[in-house]
Amino acid sequence: MHIDYYPGCTIKASAGQYETSVRAVLATLGIQMKEMEQWNCCGVVHSLASDNLIRHIAPIRVFARLQEQGGSEMLTLCDMCYNTLSQANHLVRQNARQRESINDFIEAEEDYDGEIHVLHLLQILRDRVGYQTIKKHVRRALQGLTVFPYYGCKLLRPGGMGIDDPEAPRVLRDLMHTLGAAVADDPLQTQCCGSYHIVNHDEIVSRRVGKIAARALERGADVIVLSCPLCHFNLDTRQALVDSPLPVLYFTQLMGVAFGLDLDVLGLNQHHIDPLMLLQQRGFVQEEEALV
């Protein structure tokens, strides 16, 4: 089976380890990602002002292009892309007048009416592949590892557009249980990490991240898992307030470890806070492998 894939800028620029680990994990599960042609940045944030139509053109153009390429479903890995694409899709489906204006602007592409389905990787794993199948591929169960799933905002809200219950999500917990790990839960899992304030107010991000990581530690977590490249950057680079910083991994990196995949495709050495020591100590990764 193959699925059309929209990467977005950050996956290509600074979250390479997410993409390579996803490819390896999906290949193990028999799914090929086919990167769509001629994609552009989705615009990252959905404009919330009623008259700012120009801001919706970037995501709609991506849909129009995939439609021209014969696609009907679009896989995204990045929570921010997922959110922006979903909200833009919702807008053209709901609002005929705005849809017409937008289609007027994107003359180079054919008209787009909201026919393409956007899917986040976690939806594919939960709803298409299923935890039972995933479990069959586990070679090294993550026994004894306590994981703190961090959802942040863009995967869950606005409600109705998110992939899980906005107040009590469970997809990452269920997935980590499938891999044999224990899970620590906390209300801070669904609270913002400080997001784009990292650009001009990184002290706000440091305070947010410090709070979230300290809570994860209190709950007995060994490692934080997530799916958003911006949350990853913030949590991985701004845990200075915490005495013993927790490694922050993309959930697919841990899936890869549990599947026994080659460490070089999992990119475990591409983090500010080194996860390898912990994974070695717990016996999930052998020393010779880690050196590769």
Next chain:
Amino acid sequence: MIKITASGRPNELLRKAAALSGQDLFACYQCGTCSAGCPMVAEMDLLPDQLIRHVLFGMSDALESTAIWVCASCYLCDERCPRGIDVSKIMEALRQIWLRQNEDYVHVAQLPKETLAELPPIALVANFRKNTG
């Protein structure tokens, strides 16, 4: 001193905020649920429910508040408001009113080169979309 007029007409700030956000600010009954859940209140001068009240009264401090820039559009308040108000859209409307009459809130050219080089593209694009006109 606060001057509150009772002309029966919505004040200018309220009119613009309502139009840009598409929200009925009068629907707010000041329960404070939005502020109770907001992860950013520790960084705000006026809390989300206070901001709404100030806009309803046409108080210009709403536009001068740091809160509108600290809000990161996390949508938690929208999720929880018992009156179905999308507070995040009111925040966006206030930022837009400011950006459309003043200059940019973040000056891209003044950011250190190392910052620009280090950060993921989603951080930069999101920030500039929120903080520049």
